[in-house]
Each structure stands twice: as C-alpha cells, then as structure tokens.
Amino acid sequence: MAAAALCFRGFALSVSCFLLAVPLLMAQDPSNLSLEHYAKTCPNVEHVVRTEMECAGCDGSVLLDDTATLIGEKQAEQNVNSLKGFELVDKIKEKLEAECPGTVSCADLLAIAARDATVLVGGPYWDVPVGRLDSKEASLDLANKDIPTPQQGLITLISKFWEKGLDxxxxxxxxxxxxxxxxxxxxxxxxxxxxxxxxxxxxxxxxxxxxxxxxxxxxxxxxxxxxxxxxxxxxxxxxxxxxxxxxxxxx
Ligand code: HEM
Missing domain, CATH: 1.10.420.10 (Peroxidase, domain 2)
Structure with a gap:
C-alpha cells in the first residue's frame, strides 16, 4: 500500500485535471462515451494503464506544453508549482502508443488513471466510460479564470462549479x-x-x-x-x- 500511496502522490494533481479540463470537457457530449469504445481497437487499454499506475481537464488540454503557436495551461497561476505527475502520464501514453498507435486519447487515459489511483489508495472502483476526444488547444486565460483559487469564498466557488453544470x-x-x-x-x-x-x-x-x-x-x-x-x-x-x-x- 505504501508504494501505491507514493504512486498516487506523484499522480495526485493529474486527478484534478477532472476539474482543470472542465472548460473544454463541457464541449463534449457525455452520451458519446461508452464502456466498449476501445473493445476492438485497444482491448488492453485498462490493463496497460493499471500496470503503469501500480509501478509508479478531461480533454487532456492541461497536458499540452507551450509551443511556438500554443500557450499551455501548465503555467496557470493555480497550476504552476502544483501540478505534477506529467512524467507518469507520458509514460502510460508511450505504452499505449506501443500497444495501439493513435487510438487511446489522453483524456481517456487520465480518466482511467484517476480511477485506478483512487483504488490504489483504498477508494472505490467505478467503470469509466471512454471515447473522449483530446483537445489540440489549451487556454491559459480560461485556466486562470475558471480554476478555483484558495482565496475564493463559498459563493464564488459554488458559482464556478455551477457554470460547469455541477451543483x-x-x-x-x-x-x-x-x-x-x-x-x-x-x-x-x-x-x-x-x-x-x-x-x-x-x-x-x-x-x-x-x-x-x-x-x-x-x-x-x-x-x-x-x-x-x-x-x-x-x-x-x-x-x-x-x-x-x-x-x-x-x-
Ligand atoms: C472548491 C474547489 C477547489 C479548490 C479551491 C481547491 C484548492 C486546492 C489547493 C489550494 C490545493 C493545494 C495546491 C498546492 O498548494 O500546491 C489543492 C490540492 C489538491 N486538489 Fe484541490 N481544490 C478544489 C477542488 C478540487 C477538485 C474538484 C479536485 C479533484 C477532483 C481536487 C484535487 C486536489 C488534489 C488531489 C490536491 C493535492 C495535490 C498534491 O498533493 O500535490 N481539488 N486544491
């Protein structure tokens, strides 16, 4: 369990990509997700993710690094010096690319890995419907604006979640x-x-x-x-x- 906990520690804030990637996640229709999405194209996806988790924003936009034409979200005020676990995500993605090239989205990878990390530290299991599309864009401005800060009060926090369809x-x-x-x-x-x-x-x-x-x-x-x-x-x-x-x- 200690190793599992350490694993989770490294991964901890990738879990909160659930929150971080909410702005773009909302653009995707959840009814397009299913438990069978990779059944034919990458049947071992869950096994590959779980194996990596044991050893070591839902569209994955938070994973994008800065390039000449794109400013990523890693430097958003609420993320800088706080988000970590990117190396583990990269490693899992590498394994998935070897197993089923160009098939599994980073967004699905994060959703499955978050569930596995939760189980590794004693939390419940849930089935993860998959089929999310990865974003090719990121928004530093939206990340700065939408991610809650530790200074914000209850009403602001409730409204920020409300704007994303969460009560x-x-x-x-x-x-x-x-x-x-x-x-x-x-x-x-x-x-x-x-x-x-x-x-x-x-x-x-x-x-x-x-x-x-x-x-x-x-x-x-x-x-x-x-x-x-x-x-x-x-x-x-x-x-x-x-x-x-x-x-x-x-x-
Ligand atoms: C009301 C909204 C939220 C606020 C204001 C908030 C605020 C924070 C703050 C200030 C930290 C410490 C970050 C640091 O000092 O580096 C933190 C850590 C963390 N948050 Fe949140 N958070 C919120 C919601 C969430 C949600 C929805 C999740 C995931 C579902 C989440 C997952 C985490 C995790 C896993 C950590 C630990 C990071 C680590 O150990 O490095 N948070 N949060």
Missing amino acids: ATDMVALVGSHTIGFARCANFRERIYGDFEMTSKSNPASATYLSKLKEICPLDGGDDNISAMDSYTSSTFDNAYFETLIKGEGL
Whole structure:
C-alpha cells in the first residue's frame, strides 16, 4: 500500500485535471462515451494503464506544453508549482502508443488513471466510460479564470462549479478528493493568519491544529512548505477529510 500511496502522490494533481479540463470537457457530449469504445481497437487499454499506475481537464488540454503557436495551461497561476505527475502520464501514453498507435486519447487515459489511483489508495472502483476526444488547444486565460483559487469564498466557488453544470452537492463530493495530497504554505497562509484565527478560539482541537500549521507556515518565508489537506490519513481515500473539516481541523 505504501508504494501505491507514493504512486498516487506523484499522480495526485493529474486527478484534478477532472476539474482543470472542465472548460473544454463541457464541449463534449457525455452520451458519446461508452464502456466498449476501445473493445476492438485497444482491448488492453485498462490493463496497460493499471500496470503503469501500480509501478509508479478531461480533454487532456492541461497536458499540452507551450509551443511556438500554443500557450499551455501548465503555467496557470493555480497550476504552476502544483501540478505534477506529467512524467507518469507520458509514460502510460508511450505504452499505449506501443500497444495501439493513435487510438487511446489522453483524456481517456487520465480518466482511467484517476480511477485506478483512487483504488490504489483504498477508494472505490467505478467503470469509466471512454471515447473522449483530446483537445489540440489549451487556454491559459480560461485556466486562470475558471480554476478555483484558495482565496475564493463559498459563493464564488459554488458559482464556478455551477457554470460547469455541477451543483453544490457535486462540488462538496469532488472536493473530497482532498482526502489525498498536500497544500503549500503560500496557498493557506492567508487563511491561517486570517479567519481561521478567529474561528479556532472557541475550539481547543482547532487551536492546537492551527498552531501546528503556523509552525509549518510562518508569516514570512516557507512558501513551499507543505501540509496534508487531510491531517489524519493523507494517503488513504476515506472520509477523514470531511470529518476533520467538521471538527475544525481541516485545511
Ligand atoms: C472548491 C474547489 C477547489 C479548490 C479551491 C481547491 C484548492 C486546492 C489547493 C489550494 C490545493 C493545494 C495546491 C498546492 O498548494 O500546491 C489543492 C490540492 C489538491 N486538489 Fe484541490 N481544490 C478544489 C477542488 C478540487 C477538485 C474538484 C479536485 C479533484 C477532483 C481536487 C484535487 C486536489 C488534489 C488531489 C490536491 C493535492 C495535490 C498534491 O498533493 O500535490 N481539488 N486544491
């Protein structure tokens, strides 16, 4: 399980491509997806992805590097220094190209790999309908505009998800993916020296948690110091993230 957790750690933010690639994903009709899409053209696709996952935006636009004619999304403010796991995605794509050249989209690869990563860290299995088309374009502006930032409040976050066809319940469920992974001090400093200070005063557990966060994240410096978003079980897919939030110990 430790190896699986490490694997997932490297892959962690590619999972959030679900969110990052939402702007372009919405252009595709989900009813075109099916469980049989690669049944004849690449029957081993799931096996190839899973094998790579074990060892080591849904149109995949987030994967595109900058070129002379295209500015990718990797440098979007919410992605830079945060998104990782691209090497693993490249490796899986290489294996798929060897097995079935020009057949499996990167967007499907990400969707399958996200499911496999979830299973590897103790989460549930679900069937992944496939047949997504890859984007040949990316939009730095849209990525900067649409991806939620850690400073945004509840109403803004609910509206951003709403604009993508997702309601508040969908949003809460999706954010549950913070059961895995870490946040950088630069992203939570404002909160721990801001409203968290006020709300933690009436809750001793919360106050203790806050002082730990402040040790990791001083007022000045340490921007890249990290803290788990699920402070109880940061490499297991479970409900602890939500439980810690309710207790006032959530990041
Ligand atoms: C309300 C919307 C969301 C906000 C404001 C948000 C914010 C953040 C922030 C600030 C971080 C820390 C990044 C860093 O410091 O490098 C983070 C990490 C992460 N987010 Fe979100 N997020 C949201 C929704 C989602 C969704 C929908 C997913 C996936 C379905 C997701 C998956 C992740 C993962 C896996 C990490 C861990 C990354 C790592 O360990 O390197 N997030 N998120």
